[in-house]
Amino acid sequence: MKSLEQKILAEGTILPGEVLKVGSFLNQQIDTGFTMEMGAEIRRLFADKNINKILTIEASGIAIAFAAGVQMNVPIVFAKKHKSKNMSKDVYASVVFSYTHQRTFDVTIAKEYLSADDRVLIVDDFLAKGEAVRGLIDICNQAGATVCGACAAIEKVYQGGGNGLRDEGYTVESLAKIAAMSDDSITFAD
Amino acid sequence: MKSLEQKILAEGTILPGEVLKVGSFLNQQIDTGFTMEMGAEIRRLFADKNINKILTIEASGIAIAFAAGVQMNVPIVFAKKHKSKNMSKDVYASVVFSYTHQRTFDVTIAKEYLSADDRVLIVDDFLAKGEAVRGLIDICNQAGATVCGACAAIEKVYQGGGNGLRDEGYTVESLAKIAAMSDDSITFAD
Numbered sequence: 001m002k003s004l005e006q007k008i009l010a011e012g013t014i015l016p017g018e019v020l021k022v023g024s025f026l027n028q029q030i031d032t033g034f035t036m037e038m039g040a041e042i043r044r045l046f047a048d049k050n051i052n053k054i055l056t057i058e059a060s061g062i063a064i065a066f067a068a069g070v071q072m073n074v075p076i077v078f079a080k081k082h083k084s085k086n087m088s089k090d091v092y093a094s095v096v097f098s099y100t101h102q103r104t105f106d107v108t109i110a111k112e113y114l115s116a117d118d119r120v121l122i123v124d125d126f127l128a129k130g131e132a133v134r135g136l137i138d139i140c141n142q143a144g145a146t147v148c149g150a151c152a153a154i155e156k157v158y159q160g161g162g163n164g165l166r167d168e169g170y171t172v173e174s175l176a177k178i179a180a181m182s183d184d185s186i187t188f189a190d
Numbered sequence: 191m192k193s194l195e196q197k198i199l200a201e202g203t204i205l206p207g208e209v210l211k212v213g214s215f216l217n218q219q220i221d222t223g224f225t226m227e228m229g230a231e232i233r234r235l236f237a238d239k240n241i242n243k244i245l246t247i248e249a250s251g252i253a254i255a256f257a258a259g260v261q262m263n264v265p266i267v268f269a270k271k272h273k274s275k276n277m278s279k280d281v282y283a284s285v286v287f288s289y290t291h292q293r294t295f296d297v298t299i300a301k302e303y304l305s306a307d308d309r310v311l312i313v314d315d316f317l318a319k320g321e322a323v324r325g326l327i328d329i330c331n332q333a334g335a336t337v338c339g340a341c342a343a344i345e346k347v348y349q350g351g352g353n354g355l356r357d358e359g360y361t362v363e364s365l366a367k368i369a370a371m372s373d374d375s376i377t378f379a380d
Contacts (some may be wrong), residue, residue: 029267029303032259058249059268066253069222070260077219078249113219 001041001175004153005188007034008176018156018181019100026125026153030063038175039067042123042151045173046072049148051121053077053114055136057096057107064153065123076123077114079107079136092142096135099128107135109143116144127152127174130161137170154178157189191231191365194343195378197224198366208346208371209290216315216343220253228365229257232313232341235363236262239338241311243267243304245326247286247297254343255313266313267304269297269326282332286325289318297325299333306334317342317364320351327360344368347379 011024025031042064054076056065062078069076091108098105114120122136133150140147147170155162155174158181162172177189201214215221232254244266246255252268259266281298288295304310312326323340330337337360345352345364348371352362367379 023300023303025265028270028300029265030256030259031265032256033263035256036260059252059270062249062252063256063266066220066222066225066256067260069220070226070257073223075215075219075221076253080218080249110213110218113213 001038003034004038004176007031008154008178009186012186014181014183014186016183020126020154020156020178020181020186022154026064027060032063035063035067036071038064038153039069039071041175042068042121042173043071045151046121046149046171049119049121049171051119051148053118053145054121054123055079055109055114055140056123057081057132057136060126061124061132064125068121068123068151072121077109079109079139081105081107092139094135094138094142097131099131107132107139109139111143114139114143114145118143118145119148120145121148122150123152124150125153127155127162127172128159130165133161133165133172149173151175156181191228193224194228194366197221198344198368198376202376204371204373204376206373210316210344210346210368210371210376212344216254217250222253225253225257226260228254228343229259229261231365232258232311232363233261235341236311236339236361239309239311239361241309241338243308243335244311244313245269245299245304245330246313247271247322247326250316251314251322254315258311258313258341262311267299269299269329271295271297282329284325284328284332287321289321297322297329299329301333304329304333304335308333308335309338310335311338312340313342314340315343317345317352317362318349320355323351323355323362339363341365346371 149171179189339361369379
C-alpha cells in the first residue's frame, strides 16, 4: 500500500533499538480516515476467504481491526492483556511476549466470543517476530476456529515472524513491508 | 439512543457488584456496524461544537472513539495506561482510578498529540463516577486544549459522575442512560 509507505516515510521516526514510532497516525494518535482506507485494503486482500470475525490484541490493534471489520461487515474481538472484574473466567488464554513492553502478557478471549464456526482473520498494527499472531492462532486452535490469515499494517520482514508463518502455510499479508531499517533510513520490500 | 437501550436489554448481563457486561457488542466483541451508528449519533449530538480531536483511554474506549472520529472526520488520540518503549517521555499525565480493575492507572498522552489549538471531545464506553473523563480533562487543561464536551455510550446516572460534570458546566451526553440497576433489571432515564 504505497500511501502507507509514504506516510511512514513522512511521519515515522526511528527510535533506538529499531523501534519505529508511528504514533502520529497509527499508534496513539489515529488518522481515522486513513485507517478506514487501510481497512478497505484488508477487505480487498482477504475478499475470497469468507471471513466472519476479526481478532486482535488490545490496545494498538483495535483501531485497524475495527476499520477492517467495518469494511468487511464483520465483528471484531480483541484479546485482553489484563484480568478485570467484567471478564468471564471462562476464557481461552495464551502467553505473548511483547518486545515493545519487554515482558510477557497473558492474553485472553472469553469462550463465548469464539467458536468452531468462526473463520478468523487476525489483524494487528505491527508484525515483527510474530509473537502476537502466534498467541491468537493458539487461541483459535483452542476454540476450533479456522485461521484464514493474518494481516498487519506494518511488517518488519527482517525480523522473520511473517515469513515463518508463511513457511507454515498461513496466509500473511502486510500493508507495508520493511525490508531493512537503520537509524536514519527505511527500505521497503517489493 | 433507543437501539442501544434495546441492545443492552437483549445482550447485556448484570454481574455481581453492579457491573453491566456488554462484551458481546461493546467491550470485547465489538459490533462494528452498530458502533458506527453510535459514532453517527455522537456526531449529531456535538455537531455545533467545532471539534477537531477526540480523546479516549485505552482499551475499551478506542472502538467507539474511532467510530465517532470517522463520522466526524477528525483524528482520535488514546491515553495509554502503561509505559512502553515507543512512548515519548514528554507526556501529559494524570491518575485515574478504575472501578473495573480496582486500581489506579497513570494515564499519559504524548505532548506532541495535544495542544492549545485543540477543541476536544472526550469519548468513552462507560461513564460511572467520571474518573476517566476527569483524568482526560486534567490532561486537556495541562495542554491548554479546550474541552468541548464528553460522551459515553452508557452512563450509569445513579453513580453521579455525569451529573457532577454537568453541574460544573461541562456538556455531557450519553447514548444510553441507566437510572437504576438491580440484579435482574435495568431502568433507563428519560
